[in-house]
Amino acid sequence: MSSTETDDYVSKCGCKGIRSCLLCERLEEEYILDGGEEKVKLQFCYDPLLKSAVRKDGGSSLPFPGVLLWEDFLSKQEEEELVHEMDKNIWSPSQSGRKKQDFGPKVNFKKRKVRLGSFQGLPAISRPLVERMVQQPILEGFQPVEQCNLDYHPGRGSSIDPHLDDSWLWGERLVTVNMLSDSVLTMSLPAAQALELRLGSEDTNRDEDDLEVQVAVRLPRRSLLVLYGEARHKWKHAIHRRDVPARRLCSTYRELSSEFLPGGPQAEVGLRLLDVALSFSHTAS
Numbered sequence: 001m002s003s004t005e006t007d008d009y010v011s012k013c014g015c016k017g018i019r020s021c022l023l024c025e026r027l028e029e030e031y032i033l034d035g036g037e038e039k040v041k042l043q044f045c046y047d048p049l050l051k052s053a054v055r056k057d058g059g060s061s062l063p064f065p066g067v068l069l070w071e072d073f074l075s076k077q078e079e080e081e082l083v084h085e086m087d088k089n090i091w092s093p094s095q096s097g098r099k100k101q102d103f104g105p106k107v108n109f110k111k112r113k114v115r116l117g118s119f120q121g122l123p124a125i126s127r128p129l130v131e132r133m134v135q136q137p138i139l140e141g142f143q144p145v146e147q148c149n150l151d152y153h154p155g156r157g158s159s160i161d162p163h164l165d166d167s168w169l170w171g172e173r174l175v176t177v178n179m180l181s182d183s184v185l186t187m188s189l190p191a192a193q194a195l196e197l198r199l200g201s202e203d204t205n206r207d208e209d210d211l212e213v214q215v216a217v218r219l220p221r222r223s224l225l226v227l228y229g230e231a232r233h234k235w236k237h238a239i240h241r242r243d244v245p246a247r248r249l250c251s252t253y254r255e256l257s258s259e260f261l262p263g264g265p266q267a268e269v270g271l272r273l274l275d276v277a278l279s280f281s282h283t284a285s
């Protein structure tokens, strides 16, 4: 990496509140490792063929519905073109050492307000990808109104903390296309809740407040991941710093919730958003 590139990677940071990246940690001369290490974890790996989470130290497995992994969704040439196109647009600094490009309506989640703002549609280059993804039965009728591109880099200590995506505006399926390097999405849930979701395990009889179930979902380069059902609404998801060994880009596509779909109280707003989004009129300058 040239020094100009390095400067670019570390020159700006978008962290607020408790979030941090390598830049602000260096500035504060404080090195914060991945958070939450005090919790005892039951670690599983997701097996896409079995659609189950399998204990890392062998033994039990747990049905894990709500994840679809589509390997080689992109060809190598498509990946190259997408990355080239994304890098023509400005990457804005975001939380925890990420950079971001957002193609979607302007949203205030706290006040539950959404408006078109300057949104002109999803990027033109995404049209064939959306046409391809909807061939998958689980994505039938998927109509994204937002595409959010993220740029992770180990030089900035990029990560994303465990979270659930909003479900007031965003609908049932979250779709992410992974580019440039392999990574791991870590899904987590307190053991007591996992038990409720049928974790048949003898390990849950210790103090359950401190016990967390973690499921590592492998995200191969050029794959597409769908989260829905339990994996969308109950399990938090995160990308840990240790799982960003090289630059990684991803595009997350989000559909509308039932509130904004036909029959819902905000159906008219939804129609306007869809009309603009699916014009695919954004082209990088």
Ligand SMILES: O=C(O)CCC(=O)C(=O)O
Pocket (backbone or CB within 6 Å): 148, 150, 160, 165, 176, 185, 237, 239, 250, 252
């Ligand atoms: O980087 C990823 O794959 C996940 C991104 C994510 O969870 C989000 O933007 O809400």
Ligand SMILES: [Fe+2]
Pocket (backbone or CB within 6 Å): 163, 164, 165, 237
């Ligand atoms: Fe998310």
